[in-house]
Amino acid sequence: xxxxxxxxxxxxxxxGCAAGDTVSxxxxxxxxxxEIADTPDERQRGLMFRDEMAADAGMLFVFPDSRPRSFWMKxxxxxxxxxxxxxxxxxxxxxxxxxxSTTPVPSRYPARYALEVNQGRFDEVGVTVGDRIDLSAIR
Numbered sequence: 001x002x003x004x005x006x007x008x009x010x011x012x013x014x015x016g017c018a019a020g021d022t023v024s025x026x027x028x029x030x031x032x033x034x035e036i037a038d039t040p041d042e043r044q045r046g047l048m049f050r051d052e053m054a055a056d057a058g059m060l061f062v063f064p065d066s067r068p069r070s071f072w073m074k075x076x077x078x079x080x081x082x083x084x085x086x087x088x089x090x091x092x093x094x095x096x097x098x099x100x101s102t103t104p105v106p107s108r109y110p111a112r113y114a115l116e117v118n119q120g121r122f123d124e125v126g127v128t129v130g131d132r133i134d135l136s137a138i139r
Contacts, residue, residue, distance in 0.1 A: 025115075034058040066086065070105065085115060
């Protein structure tokens with residue numbers, strides 16, 4: 001019985017780490033419910049191995065510094081859009097990414113954050129380059 005409980009605790013801990021914390025994040029005039037990926041393991045796993053994501057869900061990748069970033073879609077089955085974001089919350093650029101692609105999608109500018117949502121969702125809700133993300137929920 002102890003082994004079963006220990007195994008369940010390990011599974012629950014692993015599952016919790018993969019998801020990260022979820023916060024409401026105002027992006028322009030829209031609010032997304034995003035998971036926070038702020039550790040190296042969470043950032044590496046990202047949204048891999050998922051088959052779907054709610055319309056207003058996403059993942060915010062938080063880095064310790066601002067520098068050029070690059071993402072790929074290895075083992076990510078959901079088509080995504082990524083916004084590279086400056087330290088002050090300004091969206092610098094937005095790119096669409098194709099599922100399972102190993103082609104890097106680099107930022108042109110140094111970014112402190114990256115926000116991934118369902119592909120095309122930024123366009124659907126009117127989020128564009130230059131809009132601001134309210135980062136007060138994660139600071």
